[in-house]
Amino acid sequence: MYRIPILRVEEFLLVSIQTDLDDALAVKLQDDLTTAIATHHARGVIIDISGLEIVDSFIGRMLADISTMARIQDCHAIVVGMQPAVAITLVELGLSLSGVQTALHIDQGMRFLRRFLAGRDEEASDERE
Amino acid sequence: MTTSPQNSADSRLPLVIEKNLDRILDTWISELQVDGGRLLNLIRESELREQASRFLDLLRKAIKVAGVNPEKTAAYDELRDLLDELSRSRSEQGFTPTETATFVFSLKRPLFRELKEAHGDNDTTALLDDIWQATMLLDRLGLNTTEVFINTREAIIQRQQQDLLELSTPVxxxxxxxxxxxxxxxxxxxxxxxxxxxxxxxxxxxxxxxxxxxxxxxxxxxxxxxxxxxxxxxxxxxxxxxxxxxxxxxxxxxxxxxxxxxxxxxxxxxxxxxxxxxxxxxxxxxxxxx
Structure with a gap:
């Protein structure tokens, strides 16, 4: 069965969805990603959906769910590269994914993640002092 | 003598058109000059004559092949294409639908005159049948021009609407x-x-x-x-x-x-x-x- 590859880049994970997701594949991805976050102790994950052209409410909710799951595991998730048509569909479906951070492309996503994690490290050391 | 209006074999229409093509054309043109109003101000007479003679020629051929029923017969396709083209260009030149349809309708008088002459005075039933068929045919073609005319206008309006949409939303x-x-x-x-x-x-x-x-x-x-x-x-x-x-x-x-x-x-x-x-x-x- 086809799986969505989860790649490790430095301390982050990179998931690139280059095909249209069906429900089974989406559930599998949730499974694989949560496992990968745990095994690699990843601090951030970038989900690139630039290849995704069709979404329904299930996939939309799954994106939100994955972000929440990652956050619970202390891993910051950023969804990048959403196509205009996908964005319009999600808005029309009433899914604004308000808890999900987004970026234009992987580059920007990496920048956000680094800045976010640097900020959090600082906070932590402040607390200790 | 029994003549059914549906039977075009008895009709003299094709023969009459064939025989008196030039005379019909001449009277038609002069008819158009009277009826057409602004027609001649906007279109040169030579061009009008050319359009009219092409129309008559195609009409003659179509009647010969398929009789006087223009509905769904391929024989009339060429004639219809010519009319479509005509109505479209008239519509773009700013003619009214009446003026466009008059082009076809004004053919009636010269055509009827020829029919009357061909039948003589004693055969009124056949004459009436022929005139009826010719009227039906020309009416349909005339209405066709109006339809194309309106469609053309509609297309123009739609294009302008689209232009307006795009013009007003530059990023x-x-x-x-x-x-x-x-x-x-x-x-x-x-x-x-x-x-x-x-x-x-x-x-x-x-x-x-x-x-x-x-x-x-x-x-x-x-x-x-x-x-x-x-x-x-x-x-x-x-x-x-x-x-x-x-x-x-x-x-x-x-x-x-x-x-x-x-x-x-x-x-x-x-x-x-x-x-x-x-x-x-x-x-x-x-x-x-x-």
Missing amino acids: VSLWNGILALPVIGTLDSERTQTVMESLLQKIVATGSDIAIIDITGVPAVDTLVAQHLLKTVTAARLMGAECIISGIRPQIAQTIVHLGVELGNVTTKGTLADAFALALKKKRQKVQDI
């Missing part, structure tokens, strides 16, 4: 990574869709992460328009771009509050300049004197 790049969308005119659902799509497409194309939607040119905002704006902002955010709304005039600010529209955490600025300044700040860039 401009203000700075590296900053887009502006000055909205002018009333926002309705269809327009918002176009606005939204062109903005999102431009975001992808330019890789911009800040978009300023300037609504200085929007005369009124109601709940629907506000909702459309919010949808656009949300869609842009989903793609990873941030939206700033600028140019909310005092009356519009009042309406928005009175209507109870929740703009949520959308950043709003008074003028496009303010919004641009904020955008530059967010990009950690600034403009200074040199």
Whole structure:
């Protein structure tokens, strides 16, 4: 069965969805990603959906769910590269994914993640002092 | 003698047209000069004569092959194409539908005159049948021109509407990574869709992460328009771009509050300049004197 590859880049994970997701594949991805976050102790994950052209409410909710799951595991998730048509569909479906951070492309996503994690490290050391 | 109007074999119509082609053409042209009104001011006589003779020629051929029923017969296709072409060009030249249809209808008189002559005085039943068939045929062709005429106009209107839509929603790049969308005119659902799509497409194309939607040119905002704006902002955010709304005039600010529209955490600025300044700040860039 086809799986969505989860790649490790430095301390982050990179998931690139280059095909249209069906429900089974989406559930599998949730499974694989949560496992990968745990095994690699990843601090951030970038989900690139630039290849995704069709979404329904299930996939939309799954994106939100994955972000929440990652956050619970202390891993910051950023969804990048959403196509205009996908964005319009999600808005029309009433899914604004308000808890999900987004970026234009992987580059920007990496920048956000680094800045976010640097900020959090600082906070932590402040607390200790 | 029994002549059925359906039986075109008995009809003298094809023969009459064949025999007196030139005379019919001449009378038709002079008829057109009287009836056609402005026709001759806008079209040269030679051109008119050419169109008329082509029409007659094709009519003659079509009747010969398929009789006088133009519905769904391939024999009339060429004639119909000619008429379509004619009506289309007339419509674009600014003729009225009446003037366009008159081109066909004014053929009746010369044609009937020839028919009368061919039948003589003693065969009125056959004459009436022939005239009836000719009338039916020309009426259908004439109506056809009106239909094409209207379709052409419709197409022009549609194209202009589309042009208007595109003209009024330009997405401009203000700075590296900053887009502006000055909205002018009333926002309705269809327009918002176009606005939204062109903005999102431009975001992808330019890789911009800040978009300023300037609504200085929007005369009124109601709940629907506000909702459309919010949808656009949300869609842009989903793609990873941030939206700033600028140019909310005092009356519009009042309406928005009175209507109870929740703009949520959308950043709003008074003028496009303010919004641009904020955008530059967010990009950690600034403009200074040199």
